[in-house]
Amino acid sequence: MTRIVPNPTARFALALAALAATPLACAQMQSAYSENVLKIGIARYDPHSRTDGVHGIGVPAGADADVGNATTLLLTYERMVTPNIGLEFAFGIPPTIKAKATGSVAFLGDDVLSAKNIAPTAFVNWHLFSPGDAFRPYIGAGLNYTRFTSVKSKLASEAKLGDSYGLALQLGANYAVNRDWGLFASVARLDVKSKLVATGSTVLTTTIDFRPLVYSVGGYWQF
């Protein structure tokens, strides 16, 4: 296979143009490294939530809620625009997250809130070392969008969680098993903040800062 090493600057511009139009536009081009990386893995969504307190009529002082962990299937696609820089788009099968009552209302028990969160995240990753190396750590920064669906509360006939946009940071490493296949592990920190409005006989509100760490492990295929 003939590999052409293009001018990095020109390639970057080309890649951006390709992303803007269609990634297939440059599918014919062969490069010194794999341009496309598909990952599949297990992600552990581990929130370190805190709230501004639960507000509403009759809510006792010290009422609070804590969001539990969730595990889901993670899928990502990364487009390498240079040997060291990739644009990664991560999404997962929306996991169901649950919150339990804590503080002065702990007696209300578990699962006072459940929701599915759809959290696509885009990263710009910087990969250390060179395309041929087996072990390549990377760091990334980007944006997370989180949308909550199927929001339910046993305390309210109707519950809504607002959409969230926030910064995303990640730290990870790829380990190449062979030229096409490998393993990866990463940890990501997302800024996810959402206002809950639960409407029943009264209205409960709280702003939840989920502060999740997402631990992921899995395999990748690059081409």
Next chain:
Amino acid sequence: MRAFRSWGAVALSLVYLAACGGGDPAEPGTGSPAGAPTTKGTFTAVVSFGDSLSDVGSYSPATSLAGNGQPPYFGGKFTTNDTSNGTPTATPLGKVWVENVAASLGLVVTPAQVGFGTTSVACPAAAVPALAASCTAYGQGGSRVTDPNGIGRASGALTVPVVTQIANHLARFTTFKASDLVFVYAGSNDVFTQFGAFTTAAAQIQASAAAGTITADQANQQLFAAQTASQAAMKIAAQQEVDLVKSQILAKGGKYVAVMALSDIGDTPFGNSLPANVKPVLSQLSQTFNLWLRDGLTNQPVQIIDTYAIFKDGYANPARFGIVNNTVPACDAAKINAITRGAVTDGSSLFCNATPGAPYNGLRTGADVNTWQFADSVHPTSGGHRIISSTFLAQLQAFGWI
């Protein structure tokens, strides 16, 4: 896991919401009415629907001096009644806010119905032809929003609910007029009813917990459920009142319509008699009613008079309103008990006469109807009513209506 309660931020956001008037569409009860008149009205009648706070003498016959339902009466309103205009008359002089507001507009307002027990008369003022149209004070002690079983009905109070009060007005006048100044001030007796249901349930739950038949967590869960049920009932009452305002007042020609939110009944001698952990339940029932009232009236062409904020301010700053005592009822339960020969034991101001020197005077020794806020455990003195009417008049002025 830490709880961060930031009341400062909440207060700021409330100020912001109040300033912009829009509220959060996703959060019920944060909006405001819109579209009420902003110009001065030419009023020919004060049309008032409500309960004891707006009752201008419906139950006077219960206070018949002769005990036969006939005048003269020594009481009749839920305040410090005053019969000092010569001999006691059928319309005692201690005024409630509805009368004060009407008087300041140069209008007369009389009870839509007067009676007690099985006998009642509609619009007794019509005996004087010039007053035939004045019987538009529908408020009756004990009345609820839609439930005819009001407080005191078992012992003779009429407690015609607001739904029927409005229906009676429409039966008589067909429509509301642009020259009607309409007040709807109801729900407090729904608060008392639901509070009673809660305390009954709570007593049982606490007895079970004390006996060890349920755990502390189970007791808390059941108390929470009982409180939620009482709040749900207040939500329904508020939504029913909203429906009445929309379909029976606004849709029937009402233009100048003021709807009162409920005050915190915790800020009364009755409220203060409650254990510290029970009193908030009472306050929250008013809050729940107000939440759904505000939610239902969002973008409706009415004005809300927020008695919760107004009365709380007055209760916290009595001196500013010339009040020196807001904890002790001005009426003396023992005197009223004696005057009614043991028939009234709870010191109800309905039977409280404040005429100086009258043998049936029921005022507590040293009490002053002008500087003491409460006549009985929940109702204002005539001085308290004067403060209420002046704050309401200030609101009407702020609306641009007067």
